[in-house]
Amino acid sequence: MLPLRCQLKQASLRQVLCRSWAVMGKLQSKLKHSTYKYRPDGIIEERLQTKTSQEYSPAHVETVSAVAALNSDLCVSGGKDKTVVAYNWKTGSVVKRFKGHEREITKVACIHQSNQFFSASRDRMVMLWDLHGSSQPRQQFSGHAMVVTGLAVSPDSTQLCTGSRDNTMLLWDVGTGESVERASVSRNLVTHLCWVPREPYILQTSEDKTIRLWDSRGLHVAHLFPAKQHIQTYCEVSEDGYTFLSCSNGFGGEGCEATLWDLRQTRNKICEYMGHFQTVASGVFLPKALALMPIIATASHDCKVKIWNQDTGACLFTLSLDGAGPLTSLAVGDTVSLLCASFSRGIHLLRVDSRRGLELREVAAF
Template sequence: MAFPQPKPEAPQLPQHLHRTIDCKQGAVRAVRFNADGNYLLTCGSDKSLKLWSVKGEALLKSYSGHGYEVLDADSSYDNSQICSCSSDKTVILWDVGTGQVTRKLRGHAGKVNCVQFNEEATVILSGSIDGTVRCWDTRSRRFEPIQVLDEARDGVSSLKVVQHELLTGSVDGRVRRYDLRMGQLHVDYIGSPITCVCFSQDGQCTLSSSLDSTVRLLDKSTGEMLGEYTGHKMKGYKLDCCLSSKDTHVLSCSEDGHVYCWDLVEGSLSLKLAVGKAVVQSLSFHPTETCLLTAMEGKVQSSEAPSMCGGDSP
């Protein structure tokens, strides 16, 4: 006699506001989990970068060295280094333990919007309003980039690198995917200025948000539109979008003080998470757990699934 299989549990969403951190660094321009989700980085309009413990919400270290507001940051896979970028046109490589500047990289002609390490943290990739992506060797003492990608016709607003693939979004309305191993470039035309791009966890799709208040899911290899997600407001700010850790939901910041969360397959709105009365500037989803970080004005909020609340989970 065959017993019926138990129904799989519906994926949980981060709908319970768990903690609020007053970062005390002006407006928080970006909030980012580190690789394992135990720490978070906040980028401030007061020129500072801060490292926090997720569980204890304790401030671990502040990093000062930029000449203007910090716009993005990334942590290396082993948590020993941080890279950050700023409106001061520079990219800085930091030693996490000492808080000292290891390298200050100059070469961009305008503010640097986005920055990320490659998987081994041997290369930093930075995207700028000057329309270029620059690749910097973290081990070399040379101050010139090892490669400059200048195909964008307007500012580069967002980039993500996974293994040998680089995804960029530009104000020219195009999502570009570089196969760095094969030396190939694939372009998808969206038509509205792109604010954020990312890969799906399974590596088969790309997600992009743009200033026509639409988030789009595309098949990576064919460029076919798989889904459009609307309802939020994104008209004048560079706001983040992302996928949940298991690729079940699409999430986006909004100018109306909410985070919108859609079912990836159905396209229906699953959750409208109230964060506050201002623009939700940035968000970051935990790499393995149902936990979402959001940045609004000078505060970062952590939201979790109801089953996680009250425990010690980050």
């Protein structure tokens, strides 16, 4: 039997160890859920936005909802200020402002190898604009009963598909502005659309947590992908048309993932990219010349842009755009540049640097 004093010392030591283990457990839990990336050498790093980035003339005075690349110099964007803006992000200057919508712009989509582009709005209208034309819309498309939340242009640029929170999909003749097909699915609140390259198919994400593949020939559902656990906010098809990304709603790390799917034979999940802590708003496939491996990028409401190894799902780099508010849209500008729209700080010009492994930095905001 140990003396009483020794017993008290041992009890005190056990209490100290228990407290230490509890603290260590909490720290490990935090690290497990960290959004930091794991570099090949095992160093954990997250890069904050640089304070040396340039401040260009702003494209919008309020929240930017959507951005898309028109060519290697120009982008088009729309936002809460009801305007569509063509912007030269290499010189940092507004090229042209387009006004016609009565409410917030929700989506923009460009006609491939053209100076024309579309905008959708909460005013239930879709408008076609010409960079070298007048500041008034070249064509107007009216047919939805609620906010238009999806835009997709056919590969040959002759057709436009639109989707809305009114559960409807409409197919339009771009030349005449007339609706040629209409389809409706109960509870199918459209969140995004994209057209599959070289195919008559259109991908569509929905608030009902599903992803649909539509056949534009008659506008009917050709395939329904397995339902996810959360609202699907966005979709993007790879350039070869074999795979596509979908992005998930979420909060506190629940949901908040991007998913890679097979569009060919199995049409099943290939990989998931998990690490964001809030809704993933957008995702893009990055140019193959950037790295030896295929890579993708995602932007989230958690103010972070992440680069991922497409094949393994490993996060290769994380850039925090603190103060930007929720990130709303992501687009590839050129072979090394990304354009990221945000809630509070306009559009961010990001540069991918592959000289020391893949890194991402903010070089300008406008």
